[in-house]
Amino acid sequence: MPNSADADIDRRVKVIDGEGNDDRSIERVSDLRAMPFVVLIGEPGIGKSTVLAREAANEGASVISVRELMTGTKAPPDATLFLDALDEYRTDGGAEDKVHTLANAIAGCDPPRWRLTCRSEDWRKAAAIAPISKTTAGQSITVAQLLPLDLDEASAILTVLGEADPGRFLKNAESYGATGFIENPLGLKLLQKAVADGGAWPANRFQLFASATQKLGFERSAVRNVTDRHGVNEILNAAAEAFLLLLVSGARAIWRSNNEPPPAGDARAYVTGHDLQIGRGLLGDMLDTPLFRGEGETFEPMHRTIAEFLAGKALAAAVRGSRSRPALPLDRALALVTGNDASPPTELRGLFAWFVAHLAVAGDAKPALRLIALDPVTVLSYGDAAVLETSARRALLNNLGHVDPYFRASAVGVTTVGGLAGEDLAADFTAILTDPADGTHRLVTVFEALTVGRPVLSLRPLLRALALDATRPEWQRGRAVDAYLNGAPTHLRREMFDALATEPASMAREAVRARLAGEFAPGELTVPDVRSVLSDYRRCGSDNMMGRLSSLQKRLETKPPREAALFKAR
Numbered sequence: 001m002p003n004s005a006d007a008d009i010d011r012r013v014k015v016i017d018g019e020g021n022d023d024r025s026i027e028r029v030s031d032l033r034a035m036p037f038v039v040l041i042g043e044p045g046i047g048k049s050t051v052l053a054r055e056a057a058n059e060g061a062s063v064i065s066v067r068e069l070m071t072g073t074k075a076p077p078d079a080t081l082f083l084d085a086l087d088e089y090r091t092d093g094g095a096e097d098k099v100h101t102l103a104n105a106i107a108g109c110d111p112p113r114w115r116l117t118c119r120s121e122d123w124r125k126a127a128a129i130a131p132i133s134k135t136t137a138g139q140s141i142t143v144a145q146l147l148p149l150d151l152d153e154a155s156a157i158l159t160v161l162g163e164a165d166p167g168r169f170l171k172n173a174e175s176y177g178a179t180g181f182i183e184n185p186l187g188l189k190l191l192q193k194a195v196a197d198g199g200a201w202p203a204n205r206f207q208l209f210a211s212a213t214q215k216l217g218f219e220r221s222a223v224r225n226v227t228d229r230h231g232v233n234e235i236l237n238a239a240a241e242a243f244l245l246l247l248v249s250g251a252r253a254i255w256r257s258n259n260e261p262p263p264a265g266d267a268r269a270y271v272t273g274h275d276l277q278i279g280r281g282l283l284g285d286m287l288d289t290p291l292f293r294g295e296g297e298t299f300e301p302m303h304r305t306i307a308e309f310l311a312g313k314a315l316a317a318a319v320r321g322s323r324s325r326p327a328l329p330l331d332r333a334l335a336l337v338t339g340n341d342a343s344p345p346t347e348l349r350g351l352f353a354w355f356v357a358h359l360a361v362a363g364d365a366k367p368a369l370r371l372i373a374l375d376p377v378t379v380l381s382y383g384d385a386a387v388l389e390t391s392a393r394r395a396l397l398n399n400l401g402h403v404d405p406y407f408r409a410s411a412v413g414v415t416t417v418g419g420l421a422g423e424d425l426a427a428d429f430t431a432i433l434t435d436p437a438d439g440t441h442r443l444v445t446v447f448e449a450l451t452v453g454r455p456v457l458s459l460r461p462l463l464r465a466l467a468l469d470a471t472r473p474e475w476q477r478g479r480a481v482d483a484y485l486n487g488a489p490t491h492l493r494r495e496m497f498d499a500l501a502t503e504p505a506s507m508a509r510e511a512v513r514a515r516l517a518g519e520f521a522p523g524e525l526t527v528p529d530v531r532s533v534l535s536d537y538r539r540c541g542s543d544n545m546m547g548r549l550s551s552l553q554k555r556l557e558t559k560p561p562r563e564a565a566l567f568k569a570r
Helices: 029-034 048-058 066-070 095-109 125-135 151-160 166-175 185-195 205-216 232-249 280-287 304-320 330-337 346-361 365-374 376-382 390-399 423-433 442-452 457-467 474-484 491-500 507-517 527-539 550-558
Strands: 013-017 037-042 063-065 081-084 114-119 142-146 253-255 270-272 292-294 298-301
Touching: 013 029, 029 048, 029 142, 037 048, 048 063, 048 081, 048 114, 063 066, 066 081, 066 095, 081 095, 095 125, 114 125, 151 166, 151 185, 166 185, 185 205, 205 232, 205 304, 232 253, 232 270, 232 280, 232 304, 232 346, 253 292, 280 292, 298 304, 304 330, 304 346, 330 346, 330 365, 346 365, 346 376, 365 376, 365 390, 376 390, 390 423, 423 442, 423 457, 442 474, 457 474, 474 491, 474 507, 491 507, 507 527, 507 550, 527 550
Parallel strands: 037 114, 037 142, 063 081, 081 114, 253 270
Antiparallel strands: 013 142, 253 298, 292 298
16 A cells, blocks of 8 residues: 655644744744754654655655664764654663663764654653753754644545545545544544445444544554553543543643643643543553644643544443443433533533433433433434434434524534434425425424435435425425435436426526536536526526526536537527
């Protein structure tokens, strides 16, 4: 498989200490080239070694691991020294002494400049800076943190990995609420590998999060494969409880230091490693995974959605209990995640929703139903309705909009309504779609669920009829088209386009036809199609709404019909 080093990416960084700490113009790795001495830190899999190799190649140099330097490998004279993996040199203990030994080795090479990478969990800021400062002739050391991938960077890596349509891949990941996994090169590669060569995406969002977090708990460094380390399930369970404590306490991060946390306006900003009551070895193994991001002393969740998923798992496990641990009463658990109105506050909605999902997966239907009744919108928008049994999904659907008919107006975060879709609720969907009195956002939600969720084939005739019903509002017709075409053969798009042509011209009809034409398969859109939409639209008179024809415009700009002289007079 190609390596992400083949993707020519100037990664984003944040200077956290030393020279450049107050320079806002330093945003990319290339901005660090003017700095003589740089330490680059980041969590496992974030791409430190890849970035270092790219920077070495830029100077026509090679990378030397810290271990190689310490075991006799000679560094080229009078050249920048590129040293990788301080953390791997430390794996067998003696960290404090070894950094002094490393400093002596660097000084022996007498490089004019150097770059050094280290995992965040292994970076001992104060303890490491002092010894290696002896190699800089009094000049400042820049410590920079490698930041998560943005969408453009993720797309570039996917292209190198052989993904035929990176944009669609990222859109699929976004639909699962899996942004956290695509921000880390390791997580992105693991996800891409799972669905490469025609492999299917997981059946639902819950499966994706469960599988991906499990994979991220393993150690993937060849140097560390045989070192002492706790099992992945121990690490994940510890991380789940740590995330739960962080979220319910409102803390921002874990403080892993014997020194006191830095003064802050919010006294709850940190949970200390001692507060977690996790053994020192397990704490270190837990923080030394891509599940956390940090800079040696302060560690935050790699992404809030991942923290919410695992925290929900920990809370569900506490409610269920075990042989060695009494069950936490459900009311006590609810007190942790809800306010005086019995609903979760905004910052705990994701945890609440995943709590329900984990209870449902574990077979605890009764408490799951109770939580659904408390806040169905949160359960739908932040968790995964697909793992709920029919009665629970029906209860969720029936309760939507009872408290707030316009609940979608304030929806924030990931909205994963596709999990509602299924043939088992076809009758319920039909009742909502055909009820003219339903003026709530529940109707919008049903259309969306039928568009992005599993195709409900029995509803296809009804959706077609709604799309062709000239008495329906334009927004309903457009959404009905999208739901009708979910999982449908490509020829049905053309069939719908042609069926609409029998209806008298109107703004609504042309908007729907433009929507259809904009997504025609390559070679299917013809000049007569375009002329028909544009001429009928023009005959409909003035229109104060913008964007009706935007999908067709985009198609013409990117993939115009093959015929020349599109607008040539007949």
